[in-house]
Amino acid sequence: MTREASILNAATRVFAAAGYHAARMAAIAREAGVADGTVYLYFRGKRELFVALFQRGFAEFLAGLDEALASSTPPLDALCAYHLRYLGARYDLAVITQVEMRHSDPELREDIGRIVRPYFDRIEAAIAAMPHDADIKVARRMVFGTLDEQVTAWVRSGGAFDLASLAPEVSRLLRRALGGND
Amino acid sequence: MTREASILNAATRVFAAAGYHAARMAAIAREAGVADGTVYLYFRGKRELFVALFQRGFAEFLAGLDEALASSTPPLDALCAYHLRYLGARYDLAVITQVEMRHSDPELREDIGRIVRPYFDRIEAAIAAMPHDADIKVARRMVFGTLDEQVTAWVRSGGAFDLASLAPEVSRLLRRALGGND
Amino acid sequence: MTREASILNAATRVFAAAGYHAARMAAIAREAGVADGTVYLYFRGKRELFVALFQRGFAEFLAGLDEALASSTPPLDALCAYHLRYLGARYDLAVITQVEMRHSDPELREDIGRIVRPYFDRIEAAIAAMPHDADIKVARRMVFGTLDEQVTAWVRSGGAFDLASLAPEVSRLLRRALGGND
Amino acid sequence: MTREASILNAATRVFAAAGYHAARMAAIAREAGVADGTVYLYFRGKRELFVALFQRGFAEFLAGLDEALASSTPPLDALCAYHLRYLGARYDLAVITQVEMRHSDPELREDIGRIVRPYFDRIEAAIAAMPHDADIKVARRMVFGTLDEQVTAWVRSGGAFDLASLAPEVSRLLRRALGGND
DNA sequence: AATGAATGAGCGTTCATTCAT
DNA sequence: TATGAATGAACGCTCATTCAT
Incomplete structure (x- = not known):
C-alpha cells in the first residue's frame, strides 16, 4: 500500500470515529504510521485530505x-x-x-x-x-x-x-x- | 421576552448562520444583549445550549x-x-x-x-x-x-x-x- | 501599573533579549505575569505588540x-x-x-x-x-x-x-x- | 561555476529578496538547481550558509x-x-x-x-x-x-x-x- | 443575578535537517 | 556526491469557560 493510500485509510478511520472537527491531524498521521509533516506532502491540509x-x-x-x-x-x-x-x-x-x-x-x-x-x-x-x-x-x-x-x-x-x-x-x-x- | 428566551433566540440565529462549531458563545451573548458570563447562568455550556x-x-x-x-x-x-x-x-x-x-x-x-x-x-x-x-x-x-x-x-x-x-x-x-x- | 503597561514592559525585555523572531509570546505573557491569551486582549498579535x-x-x-x-x-x-x-x-x-x-x-x-x-x-x-x-x-x-x-x-x-x-x-x-x- | 558558487549566488538572491528568516532553504536549493540535501554537503546549515x-x-x-x-x-x-x-x-x-x-x-x-x-x-x-x-x-x-x-x-x-x-x-x-x- | 476580564489548554501547519538509496 | 522523501519539534493564536466584583 502506498503512503498516500495508508494516509487515506487512516483518515477514513479517524474521521469516522471522531468526526471532522474532532479529528486530529496528528492522530491521522500516527494511525497511518507516518510523521505529522508527511501528511502534508500528500495533501495540502485537513480540509483537502477530507x-x-x-x-x-x-x-x-x-x-x-x-x-x-x-x-x-x-x-x-x-x-x-x-x-x-x-x-x-x-x-x-x-x-x-x-x-x-x-x-x-x-x-x-x-x-x-x-x-x-x-x-x-x-x-x-x-x-x-x-x-x-x-x-x-x-x-x-x-x-x-x-x-x-x-x-x-x-x-x-x-x-x-x-x-x-x-x-x-x-x-x-x-x-x-x-x-x-x- | 425573558433573558433565557432571548438567549435561545440569539443562539438559533447564530447557530443557523455559522453552524455549531463556528458559532461563538460570545457572538450569541452579544446577539442576545447579555454579557458572556450570563449565558452560563442559564445554560451549562455550548453543547447544553444547543x-x-x-x-x-x-x-x-x-x-x-x-x-x-x-x-x-x-x-x-x-x-x-x-x-x-x-x-x-x-x-x-x-x-x-x-x-x-x-x-x-x-x-x-x-x-x-x-x-x-x-x-x-x-x-x-x-x-x-x-x-x-x-x-x-x-x-x-x-x-x-x-x-x-x-x-x-x-x-x-x-x-x-x-x-x-x-x-x-x-x-x-x-x-x-x-x-x-x- | 496597568496590565497593558506590564505587557509592554515585558515585551520590551523579551524582544530585546531574544530578537523579534525568537521572542515567544508565551515568554512575554509569563514575564508580564498574565496568561497567554491575555496579551491578545490588549494587542492583536505579535506584530502589533511590537x-x-x-x-x-x-x-x-x-x-x-x-x-x-x-x-x-x-x-x-x-x-x-x-x-x-x-x-x-x-x-x-x-x-x-x-x-x-x-x-x-x-x-x-x-x-x-x-x-x-x-x-x-x-x-x-x-x-x-x-x-x-x-x-x-x-x-x-x-x-x-x-x-x-x-x-x-x-x-x-x-x-x-x-x-x-x-x-x-x-x-x-x-x-x-x-x-x-x- | 562550481556547485558551491551557485549555491552562494542563489542564497544571495533569496536572502536579499526574503530576508534571513523568511528565506527557505528549499528555495535556495531550487534557485541553485540542486536538491535540498545537496546544500548541506557544502554548508552545515542555514546560519553557516548565511x-x-x-x-x-x-x-x-x-x-x-x-x-x-x-x-x-x-x-x-x-x-x-x-x-x-x-x-x-x-x-x-x-x-x-x-x-x-x-x-x-x-x-x-x-x-x-x-x-x-x-x-x-x-x-x-x-x-x-x-x-x-x-x-x-x-x-x-x-x-x-x-x-x-x-x-x-x-x-x-x-x-x-x-x-x-x-x-x-x-x-x-x-x-x-x-x-x-x- | 449579571458582568466581562482573564484564563490556558489545544492544534494545524511549517520547514530546517536527515538519511536511505 | 547527489537526491528528495520523510521527519517532528516548535508556536502563534482562539475561544469556551470561570470567577472576582
Whole structure:
C-alpha cells in the first residue's frame, strides 16, 4: 500500500470515529504510521485530505454504480441494491457520508455537494427510465432520502443489522411510489 | 421576552448562520444583549445550549404536530403537510435541523437522537393507522427520509422555493408507496 | 501599573533579549505575569505588540526631543545630546531600535519607517536652523548615521561605556562637518 | 561555476529578496538547481550558509578596498568612494548588509561582527593617516555610520538614485568633520 | 443575578535537517 | 556526491469557560 493510500485509510478511520472537527491531524498521521509533516506532502491540509477522501470514495462508488446499472436489472432496483450493499460493506465510509455530507462549514459543504451531484443525476436518470407519473425532483429526493435514511439508521444502530438485505423492500416501495408498477 | 428566551433566540440565529462549531458563545451573548458570563447562568455550556434549543424547537414542533394529527385529515397526509409547512416557515430552524442533526460529535448526536425519537413514533403511528403492507421500519425511514430530503434541498437552495407546496405530491407518493391506496 | 503597561514592559525585555523572531509570546505573557491569551486582549498579535511598543517608545522619545529643542542650546547639539542620553538610559529600547529598525519583514519595516520619519524631519530642521553648506539629505543621513552607530557600538559592547558622554564630541564633529562653524 | 558558487549566488538572491528568516532553504536549493540535501554537503546549515555568504562578500569587498587604498587618493576619500561604489553596484548584497547586519539572533550577530571588524580597522587607519583632532572611535563610527546610512536610504528607496555619486559630498563632509582640512 | 476580564489548554501547519538509496 | 522523501519539534493564536466584583 502506498503512503498516500495508508494516509487515506487512516483518515477514513479517524474521521469516522471522531468526526471532522474532532479529528486530529496528528492522530491521522500516527494511525497511518507516518510523521505529522508527511501528511502534508500528500495533501495540502485537513480540509483537502477530507475532500480527497470523500472524492475518491465517491468516484469508486459511482464507477461501481455504473457497472451495476449496466446489468439487466431495472435501473432503480439496481441502484437501491447497490447503494445499500456498497455502504453496508463500508461502515466507516457510511459514517462519514451520513455525518459529514451536511456539514456546517459552507465551503466544505459546497465541495461535498459538487462531488455528490453526479449521483443525483444517476438517480434522476433511473427514475426517468421507468414508467412513472411523479414530479422528478420530489421523486429524486424521495429515492435518495429513503436510501440515505436507511443508512443513517444502520449507522445509528452501530451497524447492528444487515443493510443490504433491506434492498428488496426499499425498491419495492419506491417502485410503487413512483407509479411504475404496470 | 425573558433573558433565557432571548438567549435561545440569539443562539438559533447564530447557530443557523455559522453552524455549531463556528458559532461563538460570545457572538450569541452579544446577539442576545447579555454579557458572556450570563449565558452560563442559564445554560451549562455550548453543547447544553444547543441541545436545549433543539429540544424546545422540537417540543413545539411535536405539540403542533399532535394538533394537526387530531384533525380529520388522514394522519400521514397531515404529518407531511405539517412537516413541510412548519420548517418551511422557519428557515433558521430548518438549517439547524438539516445541518446539525447528524452531528459529528457522538455525544451531541446521541442527545439529538433522543429528542427526535418521539417524532419517529408519531410517523410509525401514522403509518400503522392506514392500510399498508410495508415493513414498518423501512417505511418510517422512507417517510422521514423523503420529507427530510425535501427540506435539505430547500435549505441547499437557500430557501428559493415554497417548501409547503410540495406536500400534496410528497404525500401522494408516500401513500402509494405504502400500499394504502385502496 | 496597568496590565497593558506590564505587557509592554515585558515585551520590551523579551524582544530585546531574544530578537523579534525568537521572542515567544508565551515568554512575554509569563514575564508580564498574565496568561497567554491575555496579551491578545490588549494587542492583536505579535506584530502589533511590537509595533505598539516601538510606537510608544518613539512617541515619548519625540515628545522629550521637542522639549529639549525648545531650550536655548543650538538645535543640533540639543538633538545629539538628547539622542544619546535618552537611549543611553534605556538599554532594552536601544537594543530593539538598533536590531529591529532594519527588519527583514517588509511590512514591519514599513511600519517602523513610518514611525521614525518624524525624527528625520526634526533632524533636517535642526540642520536647516544652522549655517551650513551641505546637501540636506546627505547631511541628515550623516547626523542620524553617526548617532545611530554610536548607539550600535554601545549596544554591541553590552552597554559597557557611558553613551551620553559621547555627545560633546559627536556634536562638535557634526557641527564642523556641516560647515556651520563660522 | 562550481556547485558551491551557485549555491552562494542563489542564497544571495533569496536572502536579499526574503530576508534571513523568511528565506527557505528549499528555495535556495531550487534557485541553485540542486536538491535540498545537496546544500548541506557544502554548508552545515542555514546560519553557516548565511555567514559564509557574508564572509565571502566581505572578503571581496576588503580585497578591493585595499587595492583602492593603494592608489594615490587620500585614504578616507578612497574609502568613501569605494564603499558607495561597491554596494551601489550590488543591490542584493547591499540589502543583505543593511537588513541583516544588525540581526536579532545574538550568535549570528556576533559572527557578523567578527567579519566586519577588519573593515573598522581600515577605517580607523584611514582616519589615522590624515591630520585630525577627533576621538578615533567616535570618528570611526561617524564614518561608518554616515556611509552605512547613505546605503540604507538607497536601499529603502529601492535603489532609486545613484549611490556612488554621493561620494564627493560624503567625503567632503567627513574630511571637514575630522578637522583634516589643512 | 449579571458582568466581562482573564484564563490556558489545544492544534494545524511549517520547514530546517536527515538519511536511505 | 547527489537526491528528495520523510521527519517532528516548535508556536502563534482562539475561544469556551470561570470567577472576582
